[in-house]
Amino acid sequence: MKNIEESRRGWFYVSHKRLPILLLLPAIVLMLFVIGFPMLYSLYLSFTNFTLLSSGSAKFVGLQNYATLFKDQVFLRALLRTILYMLIAVNSEFVLGLLIANAMSHVIRGQGVLRTIMMMPMMFAPVLVGFQFKWIFNDQVGFINNILFEIFRRPVIIPWLIYKPLGFITILVAEIWMSTPFMIIIFLAGILSISPEIMEAAEVDGASEWQKFIHVTVPSLTPFIYIAMAVRSLDIAKAYDLVSIMTGGGPAHRTELIWTYVYRLAFTSQKFALGSAMSYVTVIIAVLFTFYLFKQLIKTREGA
Amino acid sequence: MKMHRSSRTRHLPSKIITFVVLALFFVPVLWLVLTSMRPNIEINTRPPVWISKSVNLDSYLALLGFGVNPERFAFGENVPFGDYFRNSIITAASSTFLALFIGTLAAFAFSSFKFKGKNSIFLTLMIARAIPGIALSLPLLVLFTRIGLSDKIYGLVIAYTAMNVPFTAWLMSGFIGEIPDELTEAALIDGCSRWTAFLRVVIPLVGPGLAASGIFAFLTSWNEFAIASVITRTTASKTFPVGLFDFTAEFVSDWRGMCAMSVLMLIPAVIFVIAVQRQLVRGLTLGAIKG
Numbered sequence: 025m026k027n028i029e030e031s032r033r034g035w036f037y038v039s040h041k042r043l044p045i046l047l048l049l050p051a052i053v054l055m056l057f058v059i060g061f062p063m064l065y066s067l068y069l070s071f072t073n074f075t076l077l078s079s080g081s082a083k084f085v086g087l088q089n090y091a092t093l094f095k096d097q098v099f100l101r102a103l104l105r106t107i108l109y110m111l112i113a114v115n116s117e118f119v120l121g122l123l124i125a126n127a128m129s130h131v132i133r134g135q136g137v138l139r140t141i142m143m144m145p146m147m148f149a150p151v152l153v154g155f156q157f158k159w160i161f162n163d164q165v166g167f168i169n170n171i172l173f174e175i176f177r178r179p180v181i182i183p184w185l186i187y188k189p190l191g192f193i194t195i196l197v198a199e200i201w202m203s204t205p206f207m208i209i210i211f212l213a214g215i216l217s218i219s220p221e222i223m224e225a226a227e228v229d230g231a232s233e234w235q236k237f238i239h240v241t242v243p244s245l246t247p248f249i250y251i252a253m254a255v256r257s258l259d260i261a262k263a264y265d266l267v268s269i270m271t272g273g274g275p276a277h278r279t280e281l282i283w284t285y286v287y288r289l290a291f292t293s294q295k296f297a298l299g300s301a302m303s304y305v306t307v308i309i310a311v312l313f314t315f316y317l318f319k320q321l322i323k324t325r326e327g328a
Numbered sequence: 329m330k331m332h333r334s335s336r337t338r339h340l341p342s343k344i345i346t347f348v349v350l351a352l353f354f355v356p357v358l359w360l361v362l363t364s365m366r367p368n369i370e371i372n373t374r375p376p377v378w379i380s381k382s383v384n385l386d387s388y389l390a391l392l393g394f395g396v397n398p399e400r401f402a403f404g405e406n407v408p409f410g411d412y413f414r415n416s417i418i419t420a421a422s423s424t425f426l427a428l429f430i431g432t433l434a435a436f437a438f439s440s441f442k443f444k445g446k447n448s449i450f451l452t453l454m455i456a457r458a459i460p461g462i463a464l465s466l467p468l469l470v471l472f473t474r475i476g477l478s479d480k481i482y483g484l485v486i487a488y489t490a491m492n493v494p495f496t497a498w499l500m501s502g503f504i505g506e507i508p509d510e511l512t513e514a515a516l517i518d519g520c521s522r523w524t525a526f527l528r529v530v531i532p533l534v535g536p537g538l539a540a541s542g543i544f545a546f547l548t549s550w551n552e553f554a555i556a557s558v559i560t561r562t563t564a565s566k567t568f569p570v571g572l573f574d575f576t577a578e579f580v581s582d583w584r585g586m587c588a589m590s591v592l593m594l595i596p597a598v599i600f601v602i603a604v605q606r607q608l609v610r611g612l613t614l615g616a617i618k619g
Contacts, residue, residue, distance in 0.1 A: 311455050
């Protein structure tokens, strides 16, 4: 029996032990060459005084870049600002996403069309969102200031992207506009997968809309909430495009996130090695964070 | 009768919220399309002009190379739209194809086999996703310049393929994991070879998964900015996201032209997403439902 089967397998047959490694080989080789090796190279550069202008004569300087880094107030503030940005964005998207998905689930007619329109921001390149919102919040002729002009009947020139807390808030608005649909779509799919019997049982027990939402909808969505929050946190930890377009991290580092600062150091200030060191420290934090999220994810799955 | 009436009015607040939110999400999109069709003079004046006096498609025609835009602040005819389109479509399509191929092979290994180090390899792949494009762009710029890949389309293709493989592998292993083993076993018993079982049973079932992961990979590459902004220099490799900067100059911006190119850039994304919407949602939520 076994022999017949093996002869049937023909040229496709590879021993069961070696097949998975063979299947994984292209992915492993690619990742090693395009991500693994460059990241090691970046680590090496972070111990030198390499700049793009003097690429030939890089000298080994030990931990000097890392010492500079941890004394750099701008870096430490950018790191904290990135964490704050992540916390505000992910939590607002979560709350908005949950409420909107719940509202949308009650609209029965035209739900497909609704969902398609809702997905529009997901198709925008972050760069595009950046340009759009930079212009919507333009101080002279932006959409928002134009509306304020109509309301107050006199020129309102609020420099949204320049004033201190406003710039940060404006970028957050763009980020939330861009990414809430992702949460909505996932939560909507989750709500639709809740069995109607549970809802009916809650109704028979006389639960109000709000009680049903809190005691039935939200608990059933837990795995969906976890996945959506994890994916979004990882994405926001990488935030660069949007801020880079809207303010470039300025003015005077007011909206500086980690990655805009890395770019500024490496390419604008010609401190490539310091930029590499900073990028390395941040990647390590991000990797630890990812590792933690995935461990938690596996735990919740096993618990469920 | 009573049921009917109550179901119509009961969710009224939900319906109102839905439509208000919908409007909030849709206004910027509408505004983008509208701006691409009105003269820059109108866009840049105060008091604001809300109802446009001349709406036309000149900016699109200028971008696509028909006729010249006589308007002030219009850079349309000078923007090499054709080059950007060629570079964007080649990089996005080839990196999507490669990522699907490599990622699906890896997904098969993860979902259909037990082997040593499986979990750690999987975790390493996922961790690679935590490395942002801008972190990768620093060493890639130096390395690509040394081996002659900077400002080349191939450089972008290689980088984007690597960026897309982990997510493709993750999504596809979810889709493949959903196929019951009994199906492939039944095919084997019916006399199929392993290869034909794979072609006839597995591939049709993972089709939707391929569509969903393909769209994700395509959109990631199509919209990627951080790496492209660092390793592309000329029209030989610049893609749309980088090309958008052609519409901004020191003191003036051609908002209209930029909006026109943005709309053209959005079209493929909109078509693809609408076409595979269902699979997309299923792919995204698969991880939540299945353990």
